[in-house]
Amino acid sequence: MPPAGTDGPDTASGKPQKKPRSFWRELPILILVALMMSFLLQTFVGRVYLIPSESMEPTLHGCAGCTGDRIFVEKIGYRFGDPQPGDVVVFKGPDSWNAGWTSTRSDNTVLRGIQEVGALVGLVPPDENNLVKRVIATGGQTVECCDEQGRILVDGKPLDENYVVTDFPFTPGSQTCDTPLKSGRCFGPYTVPEGNLWVMGDNRSNSADSRYHVGDEYNGTVPVDNVVGKAVAIVLPPSRWGLIDSPDIQSN
Template identity: 55%
Template sequence: PFFPGPASEYQAEAAAARGGKKARPGRRRRENFWRELPLLIVVALVLTFLIQTFLAKVYVIPSGSMETTLHGCTGCNNDRVLVDKVTYRFTSPQPGDVVVFRGPEGWINTEFSVPQSDNALINGLQQFGSLIGLAPPDEKDFVKRVIAVGGQTVQCCDSRDRLLVDGEPLTEPYVYFLPEAGPAREQRFDPVTVPEGQLWMMGDSRNNSSDSRAEGHGAVPVENVIGQARLIVLPFGRFGWVDAIDPQPDQAVGMGAGAAAGVPLAMGMLGTLPLALWRRRRAERGETFLP
């Protein structure tokens, strides 16, 4: 006789009939789902770990040192930002980039603290929440803007209260002075030449930021940079791109903005090669395809 459908389905139905029970495909599907669920969870966790380790990660901004570019304060609905970990594999951080980095030896984060629980389970949940951007990050992680790179000399300030890099005043439309944090003026410091392979970091909220100006801090090695803050993902009311505004547009630095922008463009063009080859082979065989 002819039995429609896969043999395995027929056999299951026949076995159910012999046992006096009607086959229930929906029940089998539910049972298969619950058996496969642990594997799906493990795969999801592994993918999350790989993506956030090598491609991008969500960070919480718990302090106000980057106001008003990034919003964060005690008891507030702090910004969650997506940090790109790929770009700096092909180019170097440039002036104006907003970056997340590991504080070097001697850096002390006075802007916020993460309370630690004696409960191992709670600490584990906090670490997992930090991984996916639902809990404050490690206290050794900072977010600041790159002001100067290796070989440049930075100082404050000229007669108009502007930072100087290599003697030239910077254009910084992102600077904000928190009214209750003190006078609305830059903190003076003598010329500092940034060592090669290091970066001078400062917060946009100039009188409310513990950055390269602080005693015991100084420049940050490029190797400590985790990635570039690209996108505010939460809260939804502040969703949008994080602007990398070059404060020294008339000065040639490192690869330059044009070269840095060319890297993603080149990668995008390489990504179209498989599609172009596929279309060409179909055309050679005389097959039609949608444009």
């Protein structure tokens, strides 16, 4: 008879043989580890966001009632450097950008608590107005539009923006920034405060971006501290898989 408290001898080595743990006993531990890993990844590495509007067409697809792009936003790069002109960034909207935004959280205290926990591990979207735009100018730079060809100028130099497909009309000689019927492209000049960004949607004629908010406390700019991360890839739907281009738009 084996000594009391053992599982019996191992026939090969003579050592007590341990019973394997039940899968159902290990399952809660596996779930907890998975949730902790998800929390760490979502907090420090990156997460997926849904594009809800048309403001970044055709780079990013989105519209009310349709299946918008889901993009992966990495959070590591900006821990070692600030966003650069040409980057597509996700940021928390300053107060003046939140008009029309409503919380998605339940009024029920218990359900709201569950939603908040779900948001920590990426199962529920964060309860904040996250927006996606392209960086056009950074702190200390002066941005305006337009030159004689209808291009945006940063510190007097035109930008190379071949990702812009839809824009307001600009016709030299009949509709510019100096004609009675002024082009809708025209704005500025505005100098970006240090630590802030001037951001615009690629769909220039349908984007409530920095141009739209120039009367707020930041003169339409967004604090760098509000930036969540850099949009690097479209992950869904499969037909839209690909990297998101962040060209050096101030290379001229």
